[in-house]
Amino acid sequence: MIKAVRGTRDLLPPDTDLWNRVEAQVRDVFARYNYHEIRTPIFEDTQLFSRGVGEETDIVTKEMFTWEDKARGQSEKAQSLTLRPENTAGVVRAYIEHGLDKKGTLQKLYCIGPMFRRERPQKGRYRQFYQIDAEIIGPPSAGSESPLRDAELLEMLATLLDEVELHDWQLQLNSVGCAEDRARYNQALREALQPVVHLMCADCQRRAETNPLRVLDCKVPEDQPIIEKLPKIGQYLDEPCRAHFAAVQSMLNAVGIAYTINERMVRGLDYYTRTTFEFTHGGLGAQSAVLGGGRYDGLSESLDGPKAPGIGFAIGEDRLILALQSQGEKPAEKVQAYIAPLGAGMNRHALKLARELRRAGISADIGDETFRLKKSFESAEKAGARFIVIVGENEVAAEQFAVKNLASGEQVQVPRADLAAHLQR
Ligand code: AMP
Numbered sequence: 355m356i357k358a359v360r361g362t363r364d365l366l367p368p369d370t371d372l373w374n375r376v377e378a379q380v381r382d383v384f385a386r387y388n389y390h391e392i393r394t395p396i397f398e399d400t401q402l403f404s405r406g407v408g409e410e411t412d413i414v415t416k417e418m419f420t421w422e423d424k425a426r427g428q429s430e431k432a433q434s435l436t437l438r439p440e441n442t443a444g445v446v447r448a449y450i451e452h453g454l455d456k457k458g459t460l461q462k463l464y465c466i467g468p469m470f471r472r473e474r475p476q477k478g479r480y481r482q483f484y485q486i487d488a489e490i491i492g493p494p495s496a497g498s499e500s501p502l503r504d505a506e507l508l509e510m511l512a513t514l515l516d517e518v519e520l521h522d523w524q525l526q527l528n529s530v531g532c533a534e535d536r537a538r539y540n541q542a543l544r545e546a547l548q549p550v551v552h553l554m555c556a557d558c559q560r561r562a563e564t565n566p567l568r569v570l571d572c573k574v575p576e577d578q579p580i581i582e583k584l585p586k587i588g589q590y591l592d593e594p595c596r597a598h599f600a601a602v603q604s605m606l607n608a609v610g611i612a613y614t615i616n617e618r619m620v621r622g623l624d625y626y627t628r629t630t631f632e633f634t635h636g637g638l639g640a641q642s643a644v645l646g647g648g649r650y651d652g653l654s655e656s657l658d659g660p661k662a663p664g665i666g667f668a669i670g671e672d673r674l675i676l677a678l679q680s681q682g683e684k685p686a687e688k689v690q691a692y693i694a695p696l697g698a699g700m701n702r703h704a705l706k707l708a709r710e711l712r713r714a715g716i717s718a719d720i721g722d723e724t725f726r727l728k729k730s731f732e733s734a735e736k737a738g739a740r741f742i743v744i745v746g747e748n749e750v751a752a753e754q755f756a757v758k759n760l761a762s763g764e765q766v767q768v769p770r771a772d773l774a775a776h777l778q779r
Contacts (some may be wrong), residue, residue: 361473361481372675372683376518378668380486385515387506389462389488394444395402400434406443406657408624410565410604413439417471419481437470440623441487442650442666443657450659460492460503466671478641478675484671491654493663498663501598504629505605507665511633511645512611520677523644525613526632527606530567530620531591533627533652539590540566546584549681554580570620587616593632598628615639625650629665637680638673642753645669690716692734695723696746704745707755707770714774736758741777 361694365373384391404414417438438444445463448454454461465487473479490507492498508525515523530536543566547554551562554569554577561568572581591599606613613631621630630648638644647667654662690709695704700723708718719737721730726742734742744756756772758765768776 358608359481361475363480363482369675372678373671374414376671376674376678377486379518380514383490383510383517384464387510389464390727392445392448392463392465393467394438394441394448394465395434396470397437398444398447400436402443402447402657403436403439406446406567406625406653407440410493410561410568411622411624412568412571413471413622417473419470419472438473439469440668441465441467441469441485442623442625442653442668445487445489445666446491446650446653446657446659446662446664449662450578450654450657454491455493455660455662458493458496459754460496460498462488462490464488469668472758476641478638478673480672482611485675486669486671487666489664489666491662491666492665494661494663499651501601501629503606503665504602506607507647507667508602508631509609509611511667515633515644518678519681520635520644520674521681522636524634525611526545526616526634527603527613528587528616528619528630529591529595529602530587530626530630530648531595531628535587535590536567537591539585539587542585542590543567545568549698550580560677565572565624567620571622572616579672581618587620588615588617590664595628602629616638621646621648625653625656627651631667635673635677635680637677641673643670644677669760688738688740689719690740691718692721692730692737692739692742694721694725694727694730694734694742694744696727696730696744697723699723700745700747700750701748707743707745707773711774711777716774716777743777 400420403418407413418439421435423433423435424752425432441777445465449461467484469485472480472481475481490498490503497503507631512525531539545560547562547566547569551559555572555574558569558572558577570581617630619630628649628651632643632646634642635644645667647665649663649665651663653664654660667748693704693708695701704720708720719739721733725733733743740761742758742760747756753770754767755763755770757768757776
């Protein structure tokens with residue numbers, strides 16, 4: 355038997371009803387904050403990620419699905435392609451490629467779709483997973499650098515999580531400063547690591563050389579006491595970065611959004627500058643981050659684009675759904691009506707009635723005239739229907755149908771013209 359590949363999974367009903375409910379609510383929130391959808395390809399030139407996300411990140415060193423694509427015909431070149439492991443680099447590529455900076459306004463863009471990372475699969479961690487991404491990006495003249503953007507984005511996330519009814523989420527906040535701050539911080543880390551790095555894991559030994567900041571991403575339990583004692587980024591922020599971070603916090607305080615500062619949270623991608631954040635949820639176990647994001651003021655330039663500061667986030671949709679399910683969220687939307695044709699020749703009447711009801715906004719399933727009444731009731735219950743509507747010769751002739759509420763057992767006769775309204779109730 356051929357099975358789904360390790361780390362991938364099928365999403366089946368009724369879970370997909372919950373996925374769709376969440377996506378509809380999320381799109382509604384985005385619309386109210388004036389975000390518009392962008393759809394970028396799921397594979398890109400490998401360089402986009404190695405340069406955008408960073409050569410020394412876990413994603414680029416060990417998690418990308420990359421292949422050499424053969425040239426077909428002389429007009430094509432062989433090239434290295436990669437399934438997108440994240441979406442910000444792709445959105446910024448599109449921003450540059452389509453000259454969106456020339457519009458002179460802030461671009462508020464969102465995207466929902468699959469991402470791919472070759473991680474060790476476990477609950478809440480898959481090799482194909484789904485993200486809901488959003489970005490605010492634009493020229494500095496449009497206010498893209500303002501801490502107001504950070505606060506507005508975080509406020510939107512709080513609203514979004516409240517509206518999908520995720521309870522007890524927590525916001526963790528940090529600032530990783532600008533490139534110069536991080537250069538100084540990296541130097542301090544290098545010095546602090548020097549006497550202890552030989553006690554750490556092989557990855558940390560390499561990172562201590564190449565990109566010491568990434569040591570803070572280490573998950574190896576034995577390394578944690580060493581990491582806890584390392585210098586903290588907060589002490590290395592310059593005055594503008596410090597002021598920017600203070601302004602973000604004061605606006606969050608003004609709108610009443612609670613957060614904790616977590617100075618270890620530098621996030622696993624190199625493009626972040628200044629504000630970084632994660633929202634976590636207790637129902638997720640080890641993989642507790644429902645979403646993460648931050649500012650990326652230099653990313654566009656590093657991809658040969660114009661100066662285009664931005665901030666964005668990615669919600670792990672698989673984890674958001676798991677967190678909702680851990681709260682006892684039941685996805686099952688019941689079908690409103692099960693239409694049971696009674697006896698020979700009744701199928702077409704049932705189909706006609708179903709058509710009327712469905713066009714009136716009622717969800718309906720249809721049985722078959724070869725079913726007996728008892729079988730129809732069983733099928734209606736299996737389908738999870740709220741009502742069963744009997745379509746027999748007498749009913750059709752009288753334009754009046756027997757309708758039974760399957761939960762209460764109550765049965766009434768309802769005129770055809772009133773049927774949709776009755777079932778809606
Ligand atoms: P990142 O792009 O690494 O900042 O991740 C953003 C969010 O995507 C995380 O907070 C997770 O919720 C989710 N995520 C990242 N990697 C995975 C994965 N392998 N499986 C499921 N969700 C993931």
